[in-house]
Amino acid sequence: MDDDHGQLLSGRYRLSRLLGQGGMGAVWRAHDERLGRDVAIKELRLPSHLEEPERQNRIARLDREARAAARLKHPGIITVHDRISGPDGRPWIIMELVDGGSLADLIQAQGALTPERTADVGRQVAAALDAAHRMGITHRDIKPANILLEEERVVLTDFGIAALEGDATLTATGMIMGTPAFMAPEQVRGLPATAESDLWSLGATLYAAVEGRAPFAGTTPSAVLVAVATEPPIPAARAGALGPVLDGLLHKDPAARPTMDRLQAVLNSVAAPTPPAAGPDTLVPPTMPAWSPTVRQTAPRPTPEPEPAPHRPFPRRAKLGVATLVLAMAAGAGYIISQGAGDDSRYEANRKVAEALTVPAGFSRPTTTRVRPNRAQVTYTWPAPCIDHCADQVRLATEWMARQPGVARIDALGAELGGCLDDEYGCPILIVRVPSYEDPTLQGAALQTKNNRLSLRVDVGR
Template sequence: MDNDHGQLLANRYRLGRLLGQGGMGAVWCAHDEQLGRDVAVKELRLPGHLGEAERQNWIARLDREARAAARLKHPGIITVHDRISGSDGRPWIVMELVDGGSLADLIETHGALTPQRAAVVGRQVAAALGAAHRMGITHRDIKPANILLEEERVVLTDFGIAALEGDATLTATGMIMGTPAFMAPEQVRGLPATAESDLWSLGATLYAAVEGRAPFAGTAPSAVLVAVATEPPIPALRAGVLGPVLDGLLHKDPAARLTMDQLQAQLNEAAALRSPMAGRVAFVPPTMPAWSPAVRQPAADPAAGPGSAPRRGFSRRTKLSMAALMIALAAGAGFIANQRDDDNSTYKANRSTANALPVPTGFSQQTTSRTDQNWAQVTYTWPDPCVNHCANQIALVTEWMRRQAGVAQVDTLGAEDGGCLTDQHGCPIWITQVPSYNNPTLQAAELQTRGNRLSFRVDVGR
């Protein structure tokens, strides 16, 4: 009960502040008076209406949590010190105190994480899961609330419904255990949870970290379960470098999901990539529009080795100029070749991705057309005349582009100054793609005012 504050457990642990509580338990900060250290203690709270068999089942489940965590020695897994009983017979688990809040708390307080930060968290959780799986333990309830953060350390906790290899199940037949929005489809269907189920849940957790919400939604838990089992995830808008990881983990078929080794490799790559605005790749376009005599040059990243620069996205005009220059140098002739790819399947894939893009806030979608590169070009229009060189609208579309999957960096090249908006070709936007992202994504964009109304064109391809 909440008035347990100050209670002395096992003549040793003095209860302090309440750290958190749920329907069947609570976690307290306590002081170990024998060793002079602070610890966390978890009590089991059982409703009075439960029968004796149900009470014993929940007590056994808490004991299993203690056994599961106690078998594991890993910096990313909560350390269990003891299992004790209170004066009223209620069981308690004594654990190390990780006093930094959970990933769920962080998301709620500060909003979604950057993809790179989420990747750093994810690879520590993956390492902890790998240690548990090697010991024959499946967690079965990976979610943001069960991931604790303490400075740079990430700790997996709450093995309350973990499945221990060789341990008899404590779950009643037909009973689904877990948190609906983060459960794997096979768990929803009542099949045994496996290591692959934990990987799905980690994928759903990382999705929530970068999007600020779970990948499946519904008006009731039952609706969420149906969505998990039968529907694709809600499209991620902010995944960035983490997009391939989410795609690889959120497969309905467990056999199609990333293996632990593949996951660790992809998370390491995503975590190592610098944030989109932290560094630049040195590049000077071969032709400069007349309105920009001094286009900003992105600074070189001294930490980047040979071949480490991400793919670059340029405007169509720049691409055609480069192509013409290379052809002239190679062939010694003044002609331009038509390099259009007639592969309709490629265009269909690009168009499908383009049509699935959310419309930028305040804009309306006008047309989708095919480019010479077999990309799909979508045109969005701002309905009203804009002022101050459309600076507010440019900020909106810039942030929108940065949130799209596969986009690592966006540079407006001074479009906010407005000098290029009335140019024949408008203002080109420089887009850098995530190197490992293989699905269609934003390649180039242009801004232009027509009749004092802003037109925003974006090319989608790969």
């Protein structure tokens, strides 16, 4: 916590200042009193309501982050010095201190970067990723916030959800891991992340740097996920020579993305373009400091930008299928996607079906609320605290959903493991519907625990 300031860890690391914090941890600036140097220390925070299996899962994730970064020795990857345990047994990672902010901080403070500066950041991150991929490590969460800038050096950090070749997975099959605006389409669909997925995320990150905004927009995280899976990126207006690179990286088909060697070659050329040879009719203005008030430099004529690569339309059938899958998952997670105003008669038809549903075995009678556009959301609650990640209750809930009319298949996406039950929106449940069924039925669902009580939210509609 913030009052940990001044705490001495392992007899040598004195915490001095909180640098940042998130949902699962915090990063401190500290002084290594034994070696006389400043370091960064990542603290794992474990809320008191977590049960022991989930506490151990989070500790295992931090350990995996330490192992992933410790395997790698590269100037573009954060250096891990040690992993220690605090007085209460919680793990802390001792890392090099990168004395600078993140790429996200820079974009927020300065706005869009030039194509050349963006390419320079990109080529350094690409080199770091190349080193990680050669060691069998997929980062899975490339985004501006995980890229640190120290003068001209660019450092990739936060391997918290990295996939290590040969390690047992800590993520349930089908569970979505990552940040929506920077996740590859295959990750959105619940497929395993690969080296090509990291390239997509790098492309989205470079797009955000050169344009000042992410390539896919939406009013909710679920809307962003649908856009990533089914829509082309918003056309880039400032990318210049970087445009074709972004088009290639953001290709929906992983096999169509550029190879790492090709990517690095193109980024190098954009970051350090070859100046045109000076001829008799060429004016080469003097190079002066940007702050000089006394010299006016002749602005070079803009060079025509290359034509953007032709967009390959995503097959409509595939697009609709992916959109249905993502929407079902997102709606079940508590995200509501606006599809325009609806009429009361449609909602009333959905509400009648919702209130006629049976109650899952052991759950309490439901409450029904209206969610946009016209769906009826039913909430069932387990009356007592549950144990063992609520595994029995999750099974009862999914079996009940699978028996409802119009439902072809249910996939709990690892909810029975409990890792997402405490999340802000809980665990989304994938509902595959019978295509020919036309009456209102289950459209999305989520399971979530609050105060160790399990609730099941179900959306009913057409």
